[in-house]
Amino acid sequence: MRIESRKQALRFFFQKVVGPLGYKFSPDEELVEFCLEQEVKLEQKHGIPYCPCKAITGDREKNMLIVCPCIPFHREHFDAMKRCWCGLFVHKEVIDPDSLKQIPESQVRKGRDVPRGI
Numbered sequence: 226m227r228i229e230s231r232k233q234a235l236r237f238f239f240q241k242v243v244g245p246l247g248y249k250f251s252p253d254e255e256l257v258e259f260c261l262e263q264e265v266k267l268e269q270k271h272g273i274p275y276c277p278c279k280a281i282t283g284d285r286e287k288n289m290l291i292v293c294p295c296i297p298f299h300r301e302h303f304d305a306m307k308r309c310w311c312g313l314f315v316h317k318e319v320i321d322p323d324s325l326k327q328i329p330e331s332q333v334r335k336g337r338d339v340p341r342g343i
């Protein structure tokens with residue numbers, strides 16, 4: 226399977242999933258291309274487009290939580306950052322993805338005073 230054509234297919238399917246959740250692909254096209262390429266390679270290796278920035282473990286149940294797009298499983302965490310962990314997806318209103326920071330999930334759970342970054 227060609228990487229470029231599979232990247233296009235993932236773009237098409239992912240858009241349909243993340244759009245209704247209030248997310249879009251990051252305006253950082255270079256990052257989007259990189260993440261999608263890594264996902265296609267993971268899919269070629271494992272049969273599933275796993276997250277390119279999270280570790281695959283021997284636990285299938287845990288691995289299912291990092292199948293892209295994993296937003297529904299990490300909604301509170303990602304909504305607090307206005308981006309997914311990798312930054313492949315951002316909230317629809319975000320125009321400057323570089324202004325958004327990764328915040329550990331534990332910090333989001335602890336306090337609700339998490340800085341929101343646009």
Ligand code: SF4
Pocket residue numbers: 260275276277278291292293294295296309310311312313314
């Ligand atoms: S963190 Fe982002 S890129 Fe990674 S699996 Fe979740 S939605 Fe996909």
